[in-house]
Amino acid sequence: MIKGLLLILFSVSFLTCSLDSNKEAKKSIFHYNQPNPITSLDPAFAKTQNNYWACEHLYNQLLDLDDSLHIVPELAKYYTISEEGKLYTFILRNDVYFTGNKCFKDSLSRVVNASDVAFSFYRLLDTKLSAPGRWIFVDKIDSINGFKALNDTVFQLRLKRPFAPLLSLLTMHYCSIIPEEAIDYYKDKFRENPVGTGPFVLTNWVDRQGMFFRKNTNYFKNGKPHLDGIRISFIEDRNTAYLEFMKKRIDYFSGIHSSFAPQLINRFGMLRDDRVGMMNFMRGTYLNTEYIGINVNAVSTNHALRNKYIRQALNLAINKELMVQTFKYGIGKAANSGFIPPGLTSFDSVRFKGYSYDPDSARALLKLAGYSNLKKDEQQLVLYTNKDFIDLITFVARQWQEVGIDVKIELLETATLREKMRAAELPIFRASWIADYPDEESFLTVFYGPNSSPPNYTRFQNQQFDLFYEDAMKETDPELRKDLYQKMNKIIIDEAPVVFLLYDEVALFSQNNIHGIIPNAINLLKLEDVKKLIIE
Incomplete structure (x- = not known):
């Protein structure tokens, strides 16, 4: 009798769990990973x-x-x-x-x-x-x-x-x-106990394992969100997370990694033919300019980096289109129009011609600047980077060597690199600048003279630039402010306190049953309009 009763209780319990699991499975839970x-x-x-x-x-x-x-x-x-x-x-x-x-x-x-x-x-x-x-x-x-x-x-x-x-x-x-x-x-x-007004509400945070949200049923935007909830995993290894995506256990990921990028996209930044139809792929503008910074105050008076023509030659000597194809799998664009990236109103690739690949002009500028007449220690560039960008920087160094520039690479730990940039100890270094907010000021503040570092890691000083910057901060007319921003960008192109490398782009991947994700230039994951179709 007791044995039979236990069997019945177990059967009821199992059935209840199965019904709950099926109910949960039918909910539209959006799952993504944060490494x-x-x-x-x-x-x-x-x-x-x-x-x-x-x-x-x-x-x-x-x-x-x-x-x-x-x-x-x-x-x-x-x-x-x-x-x-x-x-x-x-x-x-x-x-x-x-x-x-x-x-x-x-x-x-x-x-x-x-x-x-x-x-x-x-x-x-x-x-x-x-x-x-x-x-x-x-x-x-x-x-x-x-x-x-x-x-x-x-x-x-x-x-x-x-x-x-x-x-x-x-x-x-x-x-x-x-x-x-x-x-x-x-x-x-x-x-860990957030109280807000957003489309979702935190339900559980399991330390370094995961985070769970449910929809806010009292959200002030009628009919939103469409998802029932969100799950965030914390899988540190990007390759493991990628495999989870390929097994359809994760709905979405952002960005590419050299270890799996060739399996998804070709060198022109397009989804491979054998992947078309298997997933959604989106790319778009990202407010991020990759560059090599030059701090002329960190070198001697007669050093090559002090000469504007030599800094311009450094820009002309790099085949940035090939660099983007080789190291970014076509995700990005050559930075040929100054420091302000696409996605901001002041960007104008027609009006602002920066530095396209032209090794002959680079050699001519080096000759004009008298580079070959400098002492060896005045010629040599020591380019600092971290291990994450060693392949790209090696490519840049070889391009410079091809036009006759003496350059060597020094590797630093990321934290050390940032600290030395902040302390103005590095004459030339790889860096990137991602906008905190979508306004040109977020980029041009990098060169405003009164600013220390960050953001002014190059310690750039130009009186006319500073005057334009200050006028722009007071200008309420958008068109007049745009004109001031473009004048500042032109000064940066001409003075070349940086080597312009590339304008980054976002690369987004999602499962076929995910709809409503739209790339944005600050790479923000907005989910209140996203829908996930339940596949039976």
Whole structure:
């Protein structure tokens, strides 16, 4: 009798588990991998891709970017800017609720208001928090009335002086809106107990194994999200993650790696013929300029790098199209139009002709500069890089040697390389610059004289450039500001404080049943519009 009862109980239990498993299997759970573990879900610390992709699922900002990087309202319905460009007034939506959480006590949730915006922004400035996003407002905000809630739906931000790219800054995840109750309740544990307004809600975080989200059923954008949830794995080895994707256990991955890239795409950056129909492949503009920086202050007065013609020759001697095909599998474009990359309005490949491959002109400039007459130690270039880019930099060095330039490569650990760049100890080094926000200022600040490093790793100084930069920060007319940005870009092309290598691109792969992913130039994974078809 007892044995029979146990058998019945086991059968019922198994049937129940099977039904739950089938129910779970029919839910549309989007699964992707992060090779670098997520360290915090506090948006004030959303500095790296692994953190800000997760924060994208949980929070909203006053303003957002559409897929073409145009600024659009999000928590704000609309905004106005005063004529002098210092006072910004935002009118907030009154139908946005924070996700339900015990920090709100009996009410469980409440409507977002202007005081939440003021709190979130002042918190970012708090020196005790030491948030990496603090730079957004430091030395920009009026010290007395920087942030002010006039009532529940009107928020004002006042600047010390006009700063034209401000609206772009406000789209960053650092500027996500959070409730003060959550910080009071969770304190430093807020990083793992996020409370936001986003399309998804965290349900479980298993340390370095995975993270799980469910859809926010009270999301203020009607009908969204379409997914039932998100799962993030933390598989450190990219090859293992790639195999999981090929087995259809992962829905999506971004970027390519030399170990598996030839199995997916050809050298022209297109999906291989035998892979067409097996997966979705998308590529698009990415606001990332790869370059070799030159700090002339780190060499002697008569060194070759001090001569502008020699720096221009370095640019002309590289076959960048071949470099992109060989080392980036065609994902990217030769940087032939200055430092501002495609995807920003000031980029103009027709108007701005930078440096295309022309070894004969490179040799002519070296002769004009008297390179061969320099002493050996004044001729030699010591090019610093890390192991991740040794193949690409070896290619560059050989191209320079072909036109008669004496160059050798020095390998440094990544942390050491960055520290020496920061300390201005390296005369010539490989680097990249990825936009924090979609405005040309994010790139041109790299060369603004008063800036230290970062971002001005080359210690570039040019009075006319600095004047154009300062005028651009005050200019509220987009076309006039665009003209100033282009004038600055022209100065960088002519003075050549860097060797322009390539404009990077995003490469995205997803399973065939995933729809709605659209590449964007800041490589942000937006999932509120994504659908996953359930395959029976």
